[in-house]
Amino acid sequence: MTDTANSGPVLAADGRPLKASLNRALRRQKLRAMLLIAPLLIFIMITFVVPIGQMLFRSVENQIVSEVLPRTTQMLVEWDASSGEAPDNTFFAALTKDLMVAVEKKQHTRLGSRLNYETTGVSSLFRKSGRKVDDMGEGYTDQFVAFDPTWADPAFWADLMEAPSAAQALPQTTDAYNAFASTIMSEDDQDPRAEQPWHTVYLSLHQDLTADPAADFSGLPAEIAAAQAVAGGFAMDDLAAAYIDIDEDWGTVETWQTIQTYSSKFTNGYFLNAVDMQKSPDGAEWRPEDQQIYLTLFVRTMIMSMTITISCILLGYPVAWLLANLPMRQANLLMILVLLPFWTSLLVRTSAWKVLLQQQGVINDIVVWLGLVADDNRLALINNATGTIIAMTHILLPFMILPLYSVMKTIPPTYLRAAKSLGATNWTAFWRVYFPQSVPGIGAGSILVFILSIGYYITPEIVGGTKGVFISNRIAYHISSSLNWGLAAALGAILLAMVLLLYWAYDRIVGIDNVKLGG
Amino acid sequence: MTNTKSDTAFVEFERVQKSYDGENLVVKDLNLSMPKGEFLTMLGPSGSGKTTCLMMLAGFETATHGEIRLDGVSINHIPPHKRGIGMVFQNYALFPHMTVAENLSFPLEVRKMGKSIREEKVMRALSMVQMQDFAGRRPTQLSGGQQQRIALARALVFEPELVLMDEPLGALDKQLRETLQFEITHLAHELGITVVYVTHDQTEALTMSDRVAVFDDGRIQQLAPPDELYESPQNSFVAQFIGENNTLDGVVQEIKGNTCIVRLDSGDIIDAIPVNVSAVGDRTKVSIRPERVEFDKNRLKEGAHTLKAEVLEFIYMGDIFRTRLRVAGMDNFVIKSRNAPDQTRLVPGQQIEIGWLAQDCRALDA
Numbered sequence: 001m002t003d004t005a006n007s008g009p010v011l012a013a014d015g016r017p018l019k020a021s022l023n024r025a026l027r028r029q030k031l032r033a034m035l036l037i038a039p040l041l042i043f044i045m046i047t048f049v050v051p052i053g054q055m056l057f058r059s060v061e062n063q064i065v066s067e068v069l070p071r072t073t074q075m076l077v078e079w080d081a082s083s084g085e086a087p088d089n090t091f092f093a094a095l096t097k098d099l100m101v102a103v104e105k106k107q108h109t110r111l112g113s114r115l116n117y118e119t120t121g122v123s124s125l126f127r128k129s130g131r132k133v134d135d136m137g138e139g140y141t142d143q144f145v146a147f148d149p150t151w152a153d154p155a156f157w158a159d160l161m162e163a164p165s166a167a168q169a170l171p172q173t174t175d176a177y178n179a180f181a182s183t184i185m186s187e188d189d190q191d192p193r194a195e196q197p198w199h200t201v202y203l204s205l206h207q208d209l210t211a212d213p214a215a216d217f218s219g220l221p222a223e224i225a226a227a228q229a230v231a232g233g234f235a236m237d238d239l240a241a242a243y244i245d246i247d248e249d250w251g252t253v254e255t256w257q258t259i260q261t262y263s264s265k266f267t268n269g270y271f272l273n274a275v276d277m278q279k280s281p282d283g284a285e286w287r288p289e290d291q292q293i294y295l296t297l298f299v300r301t302m303i304m305s306m307t308i309t310i311s312c313i314l315l316g317y318p319v320a321w322l323l324a325n326l327p328m329r330q331a332n333l334l335m336i337l338v339l340l341p342f343w344t345s346l347l348v349r350t351s352a353w354k355v356l357l358q359q360q361g362v363i364n365d366i367v368v369w370l371g372l373v374a375d376d377n378r379l380a381l382i383n384n385a386t387g388t389i390i391a392m393t394h395i396l397l398p399f400m401i402l403p404l405y406s407v408m409k410t411i412p413p414t415y416l417r418a419a420k421s422l423g424a425t426n427w428t429a430f431w432r433v434y435f436p437q438s439v440p441g442i443g444a445g446s447i448l449v450f451i452l453s454i455g456y457y458i459t460p461e462i463v464g465g466t467k468g469v470f471i472s473n474r475i476a477y478h479i480s481s482s483l484n485w486g487l488a489a490a491l492g493a494i495l496l497a498m499v500l501l502l503y504w505a506y507d508r509i510v511g512i513d514n515v516k517l518g519g
Numbered sequence: 520m521t522n523t524k525s526d527t528a529f530v531e532f533e534r535v536q537k538s539y540d541g542e543n544l545v546v547k548d549l550n551l552s553m554p555k556g557e558f559l560t561m562l563g564p565s566g567s568g569k570t571t572c573l574m575m576l577a578g579f580e581t582a583t584h585g586e587i588r589l590d591g592v593s594i595n596h597i598p599p600h601k602r603g604i605g606m607v608f609q610n611y612a613l614f615p616h617m618t619v620a621e622n623l624s625f626p627l628e629v630r631k632m633g634k635s636i637r638e639e640k641v642m643r644a645l646s647m648v649q650m651q652d653f654a655g656r657r658p659t660q661l662s663g664g665q666q667q668r669i670a671l672a673r674a675l676v677f678e679p680e681l682v683l684m685d686e687p688l689g690a691l692d693k694q695l696r697e698t699l700q701f702e703i704t705h706l707a708h709e710l711g712i713t714v715v716y717v718t719h720d721q722t723e724a725l726t727m728s729d730r731v732a733v734f735d736d737g738r739i740q741q742l743a744p745p746d747e748l749y750e751s752p753q754n755s756f757v758a759q760f761i762g763e764n765n766t767l768d769g770v771v772q773e774i775k776g777n778t779c780i781v782r783l784d785s786g787d788i789i790d791a792i793p794v795n796v797s798a799v800g801d802r803t804k805v806s807i808r809p810e811r812v813e814f815d816k817n818r819l820k821e822g823a824h825t826l827k828a829e830v831l832e833f834i835y836m837g838d839i840f841r842t843r844l845r846v847a848g849m850d851n852f853v854i855k856s857r858n859a860p861d862q863t864r865l866v867p868g869q870q871i872e873i874g875w876l877a878q879d880c881r882a883l884d885a
Contacts, residue, residue, distance in 0.1 A: 417579050418612035420599040422626035423677065429600075432625070436616045 059489035073263035092239035137199035176204035270490035320404035383465025400445035407441030535585035563734030605674035613658035802885035
């Protein structure tokens with residue numbers, strides 16, 4: 001003891017530090033252990049961690065707005081919604097350029113659905129506008145071509161845009177033309193040298209030429225300078241009026257505000273939505289009462305899961321006790337009965353409950369036959385919370401019984417005998433001596449049942465009606481029906497956070513090392 | 520309610536039988552009576568019914584037939600928690616979720632005693648077993664010996680008059696076991712409590728008890744103080760079970776008052792005292808303790824029968840020498856002699872003659 005304290009680290013026989021020697025000796029073992037678990041680890045990473053991570057990322061991801069409307073969102077950065085006025089024609093010009101590309105790429109409907117989650121009506125707004133966007137800015141094309149037919153020549157355009165100084169002298173035009181060229185090449189497989197540019201290109205050209213009357217286009221073909229001379233006199237298309245003509249929502253501040261609010265690449269909008277809130281110019285605020293559903297669902301999921309867990313404890317405890325204390329033969333038979341539900345399809349069991357619980361079902365018939373309930377006043381046992389609780393308690397009961405049983409199996413009967421010999425009645429001996437020792441089993445069973453039920457989907461869907469569905473049913477709805485995956489991901493993330501929080505709380509209060517699933 | 524059989528009996532078993540399956544009797548016709556303050560040990564091989572008897576006394580098993588009385592009152596139908604009997608279990612059975620003090624306080628709490636009385640009694644019980652400093656510990660933080668002390672204190676804390684102990688020292692190492700044997704007997708005598716102690720360790724039974732009941736096959740084979748049990752076993756089971764024993768088979772040839780002559784199967788003749796042989800011609804097992812065998816002719820009585828023996832093995836055991844001999848055709852005859860300066864050390868191969876006093880050689884049932 002003392003010599004190691006004096007001479008620093010303990011050395012192995014060959015003079016190296018003992019720790020390093022030990023590590024080297026163990027490395028092989030560790031490597032072998034890693035190899036053994038590698039297949040499962042890889043499988044879990046690919047099938048579990050990555051998809052869940054991606055799904056959770058969707059709850060904050062919001063790139064679609066800035067990707068589909070790059071020019072518009074950039075302009076909107078400067079726009080002040082509190083001015084109370086809808087943006088002017090320059091905004092609509094940017095919108096037109098963005099929409100042209102989006103329509104060709106068929107992205108505008110997806111964008112419409114995305115923004116529709118935030119403000120209803122946006123979806124149809126984009127669909128309608130998408131149909132008409134082809135004509136926007138036609139006036140400019142007509143005027144340029146009327147002035148000089150060369151402007152209608154695709155090859156001329158292509159050569160013009162290839163000129164080295166074009167990008168600098170005509171930034172808007174180059175931008176619009178490039179968008180046009182790359183879109184028709186990728187979407188329609190057409191050659192830009194053979195296609196007349198979109199109206200948006202002419203619109204951009206007009207913007208470039210009128211931006212600075214003194215601009216010098218000497219490095220470019222003479223047609224530019226000629227057009228510059230007359231462009232100032234062209235009749236301006238009233239794009240704003242044209243859009244408002246398609247849908248008057250374009251004239252409201254609200255529509256533009258929605259685009260502006262959701263133009264950042266990441267958003268907390270889904271999460272706010274998931275807790276019945278929404279974004280507003282003044283920050284987050286509650287949704288109107290009639291649109292609030294998620295908090296209610298979360299609370300209901302929690303309360304019903306707790307009810308199910310408690311029911312499972314009450315029903316499962318005596319069974320587990322019997323299992324642990326009966327002679328081997330009877331215990332085995334009982335164990336088979338407990339496990340029997342596992343061998344039956346979940347769907348079959350749930351459907352069986354539907355047969356049993358409905359108003360004209362077996363249970364109601366018996367209660368009526370016994371005269372406990374009037375025939376015209378049959379019990380509503382299904383399509384409500386009662387149905388969900390009954391069916392789910394039955395389905396999750398084995399998950400409570402098995403951990404309880406494995407813990408009770410390890411409590412020697414001598415403890416009860418000792419308590420009785422010390423003067424305790426049967427009840428006191430149970431409550432003061434046996435029960436506290438079975439708490440780890442209750443804890444393990446409760447965690448299992450609670451976490452399973454909090455995310456349960458099929459059973460509430462079938463027997464829950466509207467009053468007995470869980471948050472998971474809503475998540476499933478957003479995944480498969482409304483296709484609002486961002487919101488589904490946000491709801492899922494909140495659910496996951498709640499479970500982790502409960503787990504943490506359990507660890508603090510009871511201690512997770514107190515949980516025993518066996519031995 | 521039946522009247523008391525005898526005034527001195529504190530614990531009484533009367534014609535008690537016990538069967539678990541309705542076919543075999545685990546306890547057959549048990550009769551036992553012990554006075555107050557006695558330390559009685561039930562000793563026997565496993566399956567002999569001793570633990571069942573203890574459990575019936577504690578109330579965890581019901582007697583199939585017969586009556587068990589405590590202080591003159593039949594307790595057959597009194598549930599265990601009302602019997603007021605302290606009990607120490609084989610694996611201590613200390614409640615793992617309670618501290619030592621809480622464990623000790625438990626029997627007092629269920630008796631609804633006040634807090635200050637409880638604390639005082641707990642501390643007194645802890646000091647009885649020298650464990651005052653461990654009140655706040657959990658049982659799992661204690662060593663086996665410490666746990667056993669706490670279990671003992673817990674069985675005593677509510678001042679029962681009768682304490683049952685079910686192989687309480689079985690899981691401890693030899694040295695600790697000896698210390699605790701000593702402590703338990705002292706404590707029992709100091710407090711004047713009656714103890715029924717179950718063990719399969721005969722040394723433990725001999726050193727601790729006032730009386731020992733040797734169990735076999737559901738019956739008490741002999742109930743006697745330790746010295747009597749060792750020196751005068753009543754049958755060959757007891758003789759073999761208690762201590763080391765040499766057995767020779769033979770036939771009774773002659774009975775003269777309190778001695779008899781036995782002809783061994785090898786044809787040799789020896790002296791013995793008849794214990795449970797009744798007539799000439801009975802087969803018998805003759806029992807001689809190894810330390811009572813003499814091989815020094817000068818110490819033998821005049822005219823005593825001797826046997827020829829060949830030394831097979833000499834084992835030096837420190838305080839004693841253990842020598843294995845071939846006697847009357849048997850290879851496992853053992854003699855023990857004290858390691859004294861004048862003691863002869865026998866050499867394997869040596870031919871000697873052995874003999875004994877007639878009263879040390881008991882002719883028992885075959």
